[in-house]
Amino acid sequence: MKVAFPYMGTTVIYKKLLELLGHEVIEPPEPTQRTIDLGVKYSPEFACFPLKVVLGSYIEAVEMGAETIVTSGGHGPCRAGFYGETHKKILKNLGYDVDIIVFDAYKRDKMGTIKRVLKVKNGKSWITVWKAINVVYAMAKALDRIEKRIEKMRAYEVHKGECTKAWKTIKEWFDHDVKTIKDVEMTEMKSHKLLDEIKLVEVPEEEKIRIGIVGEIYVVMEQSINLRIEETLGNLGAEVERSQYLSEWIDYNIMPGAARKEHELYILKKGEKYIEEIIGGHAKQTVGHIVDYAERGFDGVIHLMPFACLPELVSQSIIPTIGKEHNIPVLTLSIDEQTGTANTLTRLEAFIDLIRNNKRTKTA
Amino acid sequence: MDKVFIGIDVGSVSTDIVALDVEGNILSTQYLRTNGQPIEAARKGLRNLKEEFKGDIEVLGVGTTGSGRQLTGIMVGADVIKNEITAHATATITLVPGTRTIFEIGGQDSKIIFLKDGMVTDFAMNTVCAAGTGSFLEHQAERLGIPIEEFGDLALTAKKNVRIAGRCTVFAESDMIAKQQYGFSKAEIINGLCEALVRNYINNLGRGKKLEPPYVFQGGVAANKGIVAAFERELNHEVIVPKNHGVMGAIGAAILAKEYIERTGRTTNFRGFECTDLDFTPTSFICGGCDNSCEVIKVEMNGKAMAMWGDRCGKWTNSIA
Numbered sequence: 123m124k125v126a127f128p129y130m131g132t133t134v135i136y137k138k139l140l141e142l143l144g145h146e147v148i149e150p151p152e153p154t155q156r157t158i159d160l161g162v163k164y165s166p167e168f169a170c171f172p173l174k175v176v177l178g179s180y181i182e183a184v185e186m187g188a189e190t191i192v193t194s195g196g197h198g199p200c201r202a203g204f205y206g207e208t209h210k211k212i213l214k215n216l217g218y219d220v221d222i223i224v225f226d227a228y229k230r231d232k233m234g235t236i237k238r239v240l241k242v243k244n245g246k247s248w249i250t251v252w253k254a255i256n257v258v259y260a261m262a263k264a265l266d267r268i269e270k271r272i273e274k275m276r277a278y279e280v281h282k283g284e285c286t287k288a289w290k291t292i293k294e295w296f297d298h299d300v301k302t303i304k305d306v307e308m309t310e311m312k313s314h315k316l317l318d319e320i321k322l323v324e325v326p327e328e329e330k331i332r333i334g335i336v337g338e339i340y341v342v343m344e345q346s347i348n349l350r351i352e353e354t355l356g357n358l359g360a361e362v363e364r365s366q367y368l369s370e371w372i373d374y375n376i377m378p379g380a381a382r383k384e385h386e387l388y389i390l391k392k393g394e395k396y397i398e399e400i401i402g403g404h405a406k407q408t409v410g411h412i413v414d415y416a417e418r419g420f421d422g423v424i425h426l427m428p429f430a431c432l433p434e435l436v437s438q439s440i441i442p443t444i445g446k447e448h449n450i451p452v453l454t455l456s457i458d459e460q461t462g463t464a465n466t467l468t469r470l471e472a473f474i475d476l477i478r479n480n481k482r483t484k485t486a
Numbered sequence: 487m488d489k490v491f492i493g494i495d496v497g498s499v500s501t502d503i504v505a506l507d508v509e510g511n512i513l514s515t516q517y518l519r520t521n522g523q524p525i526e527a528a529r530k531g532l533r534n535l536k537e538e539f540k541g542d543i544e545v546l547g548v549g550t551t552g553s554g555r556q557l558t559g560i561m562v563g564a565d566v567i568k569n570e571i572t573a574h575a576t577a578t579i580t581l582v583p584g585t586r587t588i589f590e591i592g593g594q595d596s597k598i599i600f601l602k603d604g605m606v607t608d609f610a611m612n613t614v615c616a617a618g619t620g621s622f623l624e625h626q627a628e629r630l631g632i633p634i635e636e637f638g639d640l641a642l643t644a645k646k647n648v649r650i651a652g653r654c655t656v657f658a659e660s661d662m663i664a665k666q667q668y669g670f671s672k673a674e675i676i677n678g679l680c681e682a683l684v685r686n687y688i689n690n691l692g693r694g695k696k697l698e699p700p701y702v703f704q705g706g707v708a709a710n711k712g713i714v715a716a717f718e719r720e721l722n723h724e725v726i727v728p729k730n731h732g733v734m735g736a737i738g739a740a741i742l743a744k745e746y747i748e749r750t751g752r753t754t755n756f757r758g759f760e761c762t763d764l765d766f767t768p769t770s771f772i773c774g775g776c777d778n779s780c781e782v783i784k785v786e787m788n789g790k791a792m793a794m795w796g797d798r799c800g801k802w803t804n805s806i807a
Contacts, residue, residue, distance in 0.1 A: 154777035283800055350798065442695050451608065464553055465595070469611055472571035476606045483605065 123244070124148050125190045126183035128176045131343035131368055132269070134297045135262045140192065142254035142301075143244045150183040153346045157182055158459050164212055171428040171458050172340035173205055175347055177212060180220075184213070190221045192242055194375070203402070259377070260303050261296060262369040264310040268292060271317060273363060276356030277331070280321040286353055288316050325359075331477055334415035336365040336408045337426035338434050341457045343368070348426055348457055349466055355424070358474045363420075365389075365411040366404075389414055396440045403433030409444060416448035421477045423450060424470075429458035451476060488513065488539055491547045491747070492756075493740025494528055494562065495573065495733065496520065496554030499593025499620060500706060501527035502736040503535060506744060508546070510580070514538055515733045524554035525561060529762040532562070536759045547754045549573075549743030551735050560785055560793050561766050563757040566743045571597060571609050573738030578702050579604045580741055581728055586698035589717065589725075590734075591687070591707035593620045598691040600698075610691040620707045622655050626662070626679060630672055641677040641712025646670070648678035658682055680712040684720050699723050704731040764788060773797055 125145040127136045129152060140147045151157070153175050161178030180191055193206060206224035213220055223238050243251055269289065276285040292313040299309050333355055341348050342364055352362050374386040386407070393410030400406055412423050425441060427434030438454050445452045453473045455466060490505040490513060497520060505514040516534055520527045536543065549566040550559040551573035559567040578585050579601065588599040596619055600608040612619070627634045648670050651657040658679065665675055688697070701721065707713055708731040717725045730737060747754065757764070768785045782796045794802040 151777070155779050156777035283804055286800075346798075439694070442693065445608075465611065468553075468569040468571065469609075471569040472606070472609060475569070475572045476609070479605050483603075 123190055124188050125192055125242075126150055126180070126186075126188035127191065128193050129153055129179045129344070129346075130176075130340055131345075132262075132265050132293065134293050135258060135265065135368055136192075137297065138261060138300065139254060139258040140242075142257060143242065143246055143251065145244060148183050148186050148188040150179045150186070150188075153179055153344065158347070162459055164216060166208075168430075169208070170431050171347070172338070173208065174459070175340075175344070176205070177209055180209060180213060180222075181216075181218070184218045184220050188220060190223060192223045192225075194225045257300070257303055257306065259369070259372065260306045261300060262372055264306050264313075265293070265296060266367040266369045268310065268313050268317070269367070270363065271314070273352060273356070274361045275317065275320060275322060276353065277359050277361045278322040278325055279356075280323055282357060284320050285317075285356070288320060292316065329481070331360040331422075331474065331481070332420045333360045333362050333477075334365065334411060334420045334423045335362055335426060336404075336411040336415075336423055338403050338408075338428055338431055339366050339371070341426045341428055342366050349463055351424065351426065351455075351470075354467070354470060355474075358470065360421075360474060360477075363415075365407060392417075396444055397437065401433050401436055403431060405433035405437040408434065408437040409440060412441065412444050412450065412452060413448060416444075416450040420450065421481065422473060423452045424473075425452055425454040427454065427456055429456040451480070487542050487544055489544045489546050490539075491549070491740045491744040492532075492535070492545055492562075493573075493736040493738065493743065494531070494548070494550045494552075494558055494564075495570070495735035495739060496524045496528060496550065496552040496558045497570075497592055497594075497735070498553055500732070501531060501552075501554075502733040503528070503531035504730075504733050504736040504740055505535060505539075505543075506737070506740045508744075510741065510744065512730065512737065515730055515736070517732050520554075524557060525766060525768070528554075528558045528561065532759055532762050545754060545756045545758075547740075547743035547747040548756045549739030549741075549746075551739040556793075556795070557768060557785065561757075561764075561787075562761055563755040564743070565752070565755050566739065566746045568739060568742050570735050571599060571611070572606070573735045573742065574704065575599050575601065575606045575609075575738070576741050577734040577738035578704065578728070581730070581734075581737070582700070582702050582726060585700050585702045585726075587701050589687070589701065589703045589708075590705040591619060591703075591713070592705045595619060596687060596691065596705070598687075600695065608695065610693065612690060620705070622658075623679075623683070623707065623710065623713075626659070627676075629659075630676070632672065632676070637676060638680075638709070638711035638713065640673045641680050641710075642715060644671070644674040644677035646674050647681075648674050650675070650678040650682040677712060677716075680710070680716040681720070683713060684716040688720060697721065701725045703727050704734045706732050708732070770796070773802065775799070775801060 123145055125140050126148040129150050137147050137149055157178035158175055160181045161174035165174040165177050210222045272285045272289050279285050295309050300306055335342055343366055355362050373382040389410035390406055392413040393406045396409040397406045415423050441452050489508055493504045495502040501518045501520045503516045507513055516531050518527050518531055548562055548564045550564045551568050551570045555567050574590050578588050586601055590597045595612055597611045599606055624634050627637045648665050650661045662675055703725045708727045714725055764787055766787050768783055770781050770783045773780045773782050778798055780797045782802050785793045791806055794806055797803055
């Protein structure tokens, strides 16, 4: 069975899981203008940007021969909860013969989930499945640790682009060299050594700028469609941290056991004052993370949302209050199919200027 | 010989050039139409400047801003290349100390900047909508057959209020046509349009944030008395329009260049007024390296590639070291 998956963030992780289960994996290419064009052409006009890009990515995977697509479903009241079904229908109408397996919140449909797991399990023994999950989980953790380090380093690299290049190499190593937990450990060590070699500029602690990136998961995680926001901010001299990392998402949504859910619950709790209920998407996480970043002494927050995303529009309208109460500047950017970056770059530059000035007077 | 700092603001509609002396006094200002040719406009402005001082001028530093800041910055050898939000705020803080809120409405974009104790605390910029910009007003003035210069004065003569939808230029336009048929005068419709624009601007950019006085209104549209009056009615407070409201970006760029040179003690990168005679050509091509098909801009000076940008992967940008 030729299996593909939606493209989001560090895709080598999903690829590895499917490979360890013995599937022939079709990895869709990183979204490009063509992916976006395909998605926009075949999606309803009012659908939000992530749906469109993911659809484009599915079409490209099917063109490459994918027969099955495995994805996670959204849950909660925003329209993302209906994505899997919408994608199925559009692909069917386009005449593509492809099976989409959607993993939704398993509590709602336990039998269905078991059926889907059996399909993806591919006749492997449960021990194999367990091992595969453990390797991939360790890998997700390792890759997120490395990426977090890169997100800090990039602000100070002497030769622009070195960190991004190293990150690409590291992902290739994980892709090719990892089969066991031991491999994960070895590759992580090797990766950190590679990063050790990158020359950095010394910047005094009080001049360092730290920015948190919050918002809807797809536009936060997928750099090819969010104007490569992390690189852009890094080049402007700011360290960044995202509100979403794959391993944290796995902790909260997939792994059993309460201890692993702690971080996300802690964030949700922080947002409670501003948004009480889960209103879909990541609105509640967004406000929680802003509070968290303010408390951890970050200098500013970039809030990313797909254009017209309902839950994030709600969080956007509360952000001025949060910013004021916690004394942290927040810049909201809407992401859609625009390619012109001049306007966004102007705003990001001005935002960093604002933060630098703030810091200068605080320390003076 | 006059020693000056030059500020150049290359915007979508106008290109502004100012010269400051070492004390920061404004010696010269120019407001030129960009006409879609930013380089030509900047060249022309620099030539005019040289002529104005009869060549007896020493340039100590240059700053560029506006959407064409990068391109022009490379051509002239700018010391500071700054975004227009920081540039505008810098000029206002210097010329109108104590300002808390800046309204800036230009040809194709509009901004709001919040200040406290002489520092930017927040800002917003319109993105996809032209409803509140100079180009829209110009278009409507043309449609009604009124020269844009008389637009503001005419709005002030309105006797009755007309409500026009300001959310979107398309709605505003069809509303205006309907109201014309109801028999409202041109002056009243224009006044209604000014109010709609201000309402839309404050909703869209203010987003419920508290607007604290003193208010300063700048950018090309600040010349329009109708809009100024509409702002004052909406806010129920005086709105200050600085004398050089049209060239504040350029003034800010010049101040930033001056501060930079004074702080670092460096000598300027300015290529001299001869740079206006250099063969300076930007070209663009579509990169075929992947499906992104990025439009890459390449800038050549006397046949030598000076800078490249526009590629998402950095392949071309990094090719010039």
